[in-house]
Amino acid sequence: EADIYQTPRYLVIGTGKKITLECSQTMGHDKMYWYQQDPGMELHLIHYSYGVNSTEKGDLSSESTVSRIRTEHFPLTLESARPSHTSQYLCASSESGRTNEKLFFGSGTQLSVL
Amino acid sequence: GDSVTQMEGPVTLSEEAFLTINCTYTATGYPSLFWYVQYPGEGLQLLLKATKADDKGSNKGFEATYRKETTSFHLEKGSVQVSDSAVYFCALSYSGGYQKVTFGTGTKLQVIP
Numbered sequence: 001e002a003d004i005y006q007t008p009r010y011l012v013i014g015t016g017k018k019i020t021l022e023c024s025q026t027m028g029h030d031k032m033y034w035y036q037q038d039p040g041m042e043l044h045l046i047h048y049s050y051g052v053n054s055t056e057k058g059d060l061s062s063e064s065t066v067s068r069i070r071t072e073h074f075p076l077t078l079e080s081a082r083p084s085h086t087s088q089y090l091c092a093s094s095e096s097g098r099t100n101e102k103l104f105f106g107s108g109t110q111l112s113v114l
Numbered sequence: 115g116d117s118v119t120q121m122e123g124p125v126t127l128s129e130e131a132f133l134t135i136n137c138t139y140t141a142t143g144y145p146s147l148f149w150y151v152q153y154p155g156e157g158l159q160l161l162l163k164a165t166k167a168d169d170k171g172s173n174k175g176f177e178a179t180y181r182k183e184t185t186s187f188h189l190e191k192g193s194v195q196v197s198d199s200a201v202y203f204c205a206l207s208y209s210g211g212y213q214k215v216t217f218g219t220g221t222k223l224q225v226i227p
Contacts, residue, residue: 041152041222043217
């Protein structure tokens with residue numbers, strides 16, 4: 001059912017490298033989100049977007065940045081990766097409108113920074 | 115602020131056992147309540163939801179009832195299968211606007227044959 005895609009699924013990279021995690025959805029959803037999931041499974045919202053050219057910081061402070069130039073695309077960038085950035089990153093989207101509150105999640109990117 | 119509290123895991127059950135995963139919430143308004151499931155190596159997917167008090171959400175044999183008087187939304191299944199092994203997240207959110215979703219910390223379920 002889910003039409004939201006994240007690439008890569010796994011990324012192992014050295015400290016100091018710039019990385020971009022890709023997230024795309026084909027459902028025309030206005031709202032998109034990035035969550036960071038720690039090893040204890042807890043989810044932390046780090047970024048969200050209401051639509052094109054809209055981006056906001058989430059509940060958990062993050063050194064990453066996001067952009068929303070197209071409705072379907074919501075990439076996350078780390079300018080200089082560090083071991084503390086090692087985590088699972090989950091992208092999600094949802095429709096606008098008052099009655100449909102379901103979140104659609106991608107399969108996630110497992111990032112390991114050495 | 116809003117919060118969701120789930121029972122800690124992991125929960126280990128034998129196949130065909132009865133499952134209950136407790137979830138309680140604190141909310142400033144009248145949210146919708148959700149259970150999401152995360153299978154190994156995947157993202158979360160919606161399992162069921164309830165939008166108002168006394169509503170019962172159900173899917174794939176799982177059920178949960180929105181209890182306003184006890185601020186609870188416990189997940190139940192009468193007979194679990196090995197394929198139900200996953201992490202289960204209770205969550206709440208409000209309609210419209212930013213639609214912030216507040217998640218619980220997740221409960222890992224392992225079902226053994």
